[in-house]
Amino acid sequence: MIKFSATLLATLIAASVNAATVDLRIMETTDLHSNMMxxxxxxxxxxEKFGLVRTASLIxxxxxxxxxxxxxxxxxxxxxSPLADYISAKGLKAGDVHPVYKALNTLDxxxxxxxxxEFNYGxxxxxxxxxxxxxPYVNANVIDARTKQPMFTPYLIKDTEVVDKDGKKQTLKIGYIGVVPPQIMGWDKANLSGKVTVxxxxxxxxxxxxxxxxxxADVVVVLAHSGLSADPYKVMAENSVYYLSEIPGVNAIMFGHAHAVFPGKDFADIEGADIVSKGLISRKAR
Incomplete structure (x- = not known):
């Protein structure tokens, strides 16, 4: 049985692995928008309002x-950001490293x-x-229009060495899957039409x-570039986090996109969302 709760900047999972209990903190950055400094x-x-250079200390x-x-x-x-605009205007050749990755690559x-x-520039x-x-990167719902296969690696399962509550080393198999709003087909039609479907x-x-x-996979973590909404479910919804939480086998959801603070009062009307202390919807883990 997996149990989860949340802390600032992170999700804390207590997982049973080979009859041992492991606490795992999953930290997330989202919507950095090239604001490195x-x-x-x-x-x-x-x-003092933004910048990965400040977030790095929190991490x-x-x-x-x-x-x-x-x-x-x-x-x-x-x-x-102006940094992103500058690099896109300059262009990236094969072998060039975008400045955002020069920064993120230092943070493990x-x-x-x-x-x-990510699709704005083609x-x-x-x-x-x-x-x-x-x-590595994962995305499961962008499909190559020619091959009909995922354009990116849909998911990965990573063997992660952890220490259990008794101080013993264990290996936790963590599965990560990524998804993006289907609305990119409209937002970036010029870049994507005829090349991908979502x-x-x-x-x-x-x-x-x-x-x-x-x-x-002992644990499944969804990286959903999607918001949290209580709107009735509909196919191809932009903000699908609530409905992802109902899928059997999903243990944690890391989300963003909406530029909203969660937990917070903006989500008080969403059933099952703990807006005081939890960083995830308070549902029984599966």
Whole structure:
């Protein structure tokens, strides 16, 4: 049985592995939008409001608080700041490393996924950018229009060495799957039409989770570049996190996209969401 709760910047999972109990903190960055420095280029002044250079200290603090942790990025990384605009105008050749990855590569990320803004500059630019990451990427619902197969690695299962509550080393098989809003087909039609199709977020995850479990995943983590909404379920929904939480076999969901603070009062009307202390929907884990 997997139990989960949340802390600032992280999700804490207590997992039973070979009759041992392991606490695992899953840390996430999302919607960085190429804001690497604590500097507002539009106002030409330093700022304390954003910048990975500041977030990095929070990541280090969160890591030092626990024995076991992993760090993931949830997308919308390569677009959204003057730095991103400059690099896109300059162009990325094969072998070039985008400045955002020069920064992220120093922080020991485990895996990343794509946000909708990753597609703003076209697929070739995206391919060259991702090549600079020293960590793998997963996305399961963007499909190559020619081959009808996933354009990216849909999921991965990573053997992760952890220390249980008795101080013994264990190996936890953590599965990661990524999804992006289907609306990218409209938002970036010029870049994507005829090249890719996009499947529904919820049904994509529902399809792959049993396969991930069959391949040995002890824990399944969904990296959903999607928001949390209580709207009735509909196919191809943009904000699907609530419905992902109902899929058997999903243990944790790392989400973003909406630029909202969760937990928080904005989510008070969503049934099952603990807006005081939990970082995830309070549902029985499966």
């Amino acid at each position: 604590d500097f507002d280029y539009y106002k030409d002044t330093a700022t 280090n603090d969160a890591r030092n608080e626990v024995k076991n942790s992993v760090l993931v990025d949830n997308g919308d990384l390569i677009q959204g 990320y485990t895996v990343g996924t794509l946000g909708n803004h 697929l070739d630019y995206l391919k060259n950018a991702l090549a600079g990451a020293k960590f 499947n529904d977020i919820t049904e994509t995850v529902r399809k792959y989770v049993p396969e991930m479990r069959e391949k040995g």
